[in-house]
Amino acid sequence: MELNKKLGLNKNSPLVDRERYQRLVGKLIYLTHTRPDITHAVTVVSQFSSQPNKEHMAAVFRILMYLKSSPGKGLYFKKEANRGIEVFTDADWAGSIVDRRSTTGYCTFVWGNLVTWRSKKQPVVLEVVLK
Incomplete structure (x- = not known):
């Protein structure tokens, strides 16, 4: 998550494809079992699954960019x-x-x-x- 970024229900921001957003967030929720470092950020973005907007999708993409830049971190089973x-x-x-x-x-x-x-x-x- 961006430092000091507060996500909310911004009525002025255009909505994004809800199914795509929910699929991405669902996969991130599954990933939190081995990557507890993203748990808080995923919990925040999952609160907006019913009406996601561009700001929420940007936060999801930021989580994905963090994951791409930090391979090998997380819990090993x-x-x-x-x-x-x-x-x-x-x-x-x-x-x-x-x-x-x-x-x-x-x-x-x-x-x-x-x-x-x-x-x-x-x-x-x-x-x-x-x-």
Whole structure:
């Protein structure tokens, strides 16, 4: 994405072929599985799939130009003998010294390749009173 560029619904900009735009954005969404560096930009342009204009299509072409200029970047999925699914999870109990909230996290491996991950600070504090 162009730095500090805000895409919106510009009524003055001419519309482009919606099917072509949706096909390109769909392929980019699929590509984000191995190229997490384009995830934010693809999320932004996918919001305008119902009425894309020239400005939106230019943003899609900018993403494509970035991909063309950076081959070899992204996640590499290797073939392994271990053909299983492994999930690891962990949490800290009231780990934050500021607000005593817990943080949980998980990661998922398919055939030894990392495919999903997340960590999140819990929204509430649970107090346990021991008697």
